[in-house]
Amino acid sequence: MNLLPSRLCGKDIDYVMAYPTVKMVNIQDARLGVLKIALLFAITIYIAVFQLWRDGGYLATEKVSGVARFTLQQPTIDSEGNPNCDPKNANCYNDFDDPSTLPYCAQSTLPYVGNKYDCQFYENVGVLHTFESSIVVDTRITSRKENLVCQASTAVDEPGTTCPVVYNTTGEETTNYGSNIGLFTVLFDTSVTATSLGITGQSADMEGWLYVADNDAFCDDFSDARSTWGGAAKTNESPCYVMPNKTSANLDFFQLEILMNAAGSSLDYETSTGSGETFREAGVTLIMQVDYTNTLSWAGASDAIQYTYTPYLLPSTSFKMYEAEYDGVNNYRENRTLLNKHGVKLDLVQSGYLGKFSFSQLLVSLTTSLTLLAMATLVTDYVALYLLPDKEKYDEAKYEWTEDFSDMRDEERVEKRMSRQAGRSSRSASEAEGRQDSKVGQGSSLSEPDLKSRLLDSEEHRQIYGHSAGNRDTSV
Numbered sequence: 001m002n003l004l005p006s007r008l009c010g011k012d013i014d015y016v017m018a019y020p021t022v023k024m025v026n027i028q029d030a031r032l033g034v035l036k037i038a039l040l041f042a043i044t045i046y047i048a049v050f051q052l053w054r055d056g057g058y059l060a061t062e063k064v065s066g067v068a069r070f071t072l073q074q075p076t077i078d079s080e081g082n083p084n085c086d087p088k089n090a091n092c093y094n095d096f097d098d099p100s101t102l103p104y105c106a107q108s109t110l111p112y113v114g115n116k117y118d119c120q121f122y123e124n125v126g127v128l129h130t131f132e133s134s135i136v137v138d139t140r141i142t143s144r145k146e147n148l149v150c151q152a153s154t155a156v157d158e159p160g161t162t163c164p165v166v167y168n169t170t171g172e173e174t175t176n177y178g179s180n181i182g183l184f185t186v187l188f189d190t191s192v193t194a195t196s197l198g199i200t201g202q203s204a205d206m207e208g209w210l211y212v213a214d215n216d217a218f219c220d221d222f223s224d225a226r227s228t229w230g231g232a233a234k235t236n237e238s239p240c241y242v243m244p245n246k247t248s249a250n251l252d253f254f255q256l257e258i259l260m261n262a263a264g265s266s267l268d269y270e271t272s273t274g275s276g277e278t279f280r281e282a283g284v285t286l287i288m289q290v291d292y293t294n295t296l297s298w299a300g301a302s303d304a305i306q307y308t309y310t311p312y313l314l315p316s317t318s319f320k321m322y323e324a325e326y327d328g329v330n331n332y333r334e335n336r337t338l339l340n341k342h343g344v345k346l347d348l349v350q351s352g353y354l355g356k357f358s359f360s361q362l363l364v365s366l367t368t369s370l371t372l373l374a375m376a377t378l379v380t381d382y383v384a385l386y387l388l389p390d391k392e393k394y395d396e397a398k399y400e401w402t403e404d405f406s407d408m409r410d411e412e413r414v415e416k417r418m419s420r421q422a423g424r425s426s427r428s429a430s431e432a433e434g435r436q437d438s439k440v441g442q443g444s445s446l447s448e449p450d451l452k453s454r455l456l457d458s459e460e461h462r463q464i465y466g467h468s469a470g471n472r473d474t475s476v
């Protein structure tokens with residue numbers, strides 16, 4: 001091995017570049033053996049019970065994708081006094097309150113935290129805007145009449161005009177609140193699917209509960225508020241779960257104010273403390289998160305999909321949209337009514353995972369969990385080598401240091417040469433003196449003192465090695 005230098009960074013290269021190889025050592029100490037078995041046992045239980053059984057490590061899961069349909073309905077009552085009848089039916093009537101009894105209506109003298117405006121009766125179509133996965137329910141509508149005062153075709157009169165004012169307001173603005181908007185009911189009809197697992201569900205066949213994160217009064221009020229999803233125990237404080245009201249087709253519907261309350265708010269709360277402007281006036285974005293699952297801790301996957309509605313407000317947002325009703329005579333744009341509508345934007349967000357047993361997922365979970373088992377060896381080794389009083393002995397047993405092989409090779413080489421030299425010198429002494437020119441091998445071989453120093457050198461290496469080996473805990 002003369003290709004390698006004999007020293008590296010001031011140390012014997014055989015020490016620095018030592019090759020560690022695995023050798024099994026039986027440490028005869030029951031404490032360590034028992035520790036390792038206990039760790040293996042605990043880890044196996046953890047993997048089997050928690051990772052596989054409880055958390056369903058054998059399930060393939062897929063994020064749901066879904067669609068939703070909403071309908072909105074004003075408060076109604078039929079001739080027999082049953083609420084929430086279908087307004088298309090003959091004996092179904094609107095069930096609004098007298099505006100003089102509603103604090104937010106200008107028709108009443110009751111105190112109100114925000115601005116009061118005249119209340120107007122609107123039915124569902126008057127306040128509803130439907131989008132792909134959201135609806136807007138108007139709570140406040142400000143309207144004003146406007147006339148077209150400038151358009152490009154009149155530029156003949158005023159050549160080059162760029163119409164700094166297109167419409168001019170005529171007359172007063174009027175602002176109205178919708179009466180009893182909080183009592184309007186929103187119906188949710190959703191369906192979800194996990195396509196690659198082949199699982200689908202429709203809300204008529206599923207069960208869902210409303211989650212109330214932070215509203216103690218709400219949970220206290222509801223006689224069927226539960227502390228867990230679908231649970232039996234009544235709770236008086238949040239968080240709680242409430243079962244929705246259902247139509248005859250088993251679809252869920254909620255009053256708008258109930259959703260606001262479940263989000264810990266109300267249409268009549270100020271947008272920020274002291275602003276004097278309520279959500280009824282400014283509008284708000286209410287996110288309705290629907291979380292689907294068909295897997296439960298310990299129980300695994302089932303066919304029944306269940307879901308949870310979690311309503312929450314987007315903080316510090318108001319919501320408004322403009323609409324124009326055109327009614328010109330000669331030109332439809334000539335006259336318009338501009339509507340500035342503030343309301344509740346109800347955004348439905350479908351989320352969650354559906355799961356199904358999968359053998360390949362089980363294998364994946366098993367192989368990843370099994371790496372945990374290596375922890376048992378790691379911990380036991382650590383205890384043996386660093387914590388127990390006999391750690392030095394364990395260390396000695398666990399890490400064996402061989403002799404320095406390059407020194408050994410050097411020694412052997414030196415010995416061989418010395419014996420060869422000794423043979424040659426005795427030969428040359430006995431053979432003819434005439435062969436003085438014979439210097440074969442002498443050029444490349446070492447003289448006696450050189451060899452001695454080499455030997456001493458390797459002796460010294462051994463000492464370094466021996467010394468270093470004693471300190472190997474720190475240097476390796």
Ligand SMILES: *[C@@H]1O[C@H](CO)[C@@H](O)[C@H](O)[C@H]1NC(C)=O
Binds near residue numbers: 147148149334335
């Ligand atoms: C409609 O607009 C035109 C032009 O702006 C105006 O002359 C007319 O009086 C308006 N009609 C009404 C009913 O306001």
Ligand SMILES: *[C@@H]1O[C@H](CO)[C@@H](O)[C@H](O)[C@H]1NC(C)=O
Binds near residue numbers: 149168169
């Ligand atoms: C807009 O209306 C105001 C008064 O309401 C009037 O003084 C002004 O001239 C009008 N502007 C145009 C471009 O007609």
Ligand SMILES: *[C@@H]1O[C@H](CO)[C@@H](O)[C@H](O)[C@H]1NC(C)=O
Binds near residue numbers: 253
């Ligand atoms: C269900 O309907 C009743 C009667 O209209 C109402 O008092 C209650 O708040 C509703 N429950 C939910 C969760 O909307």
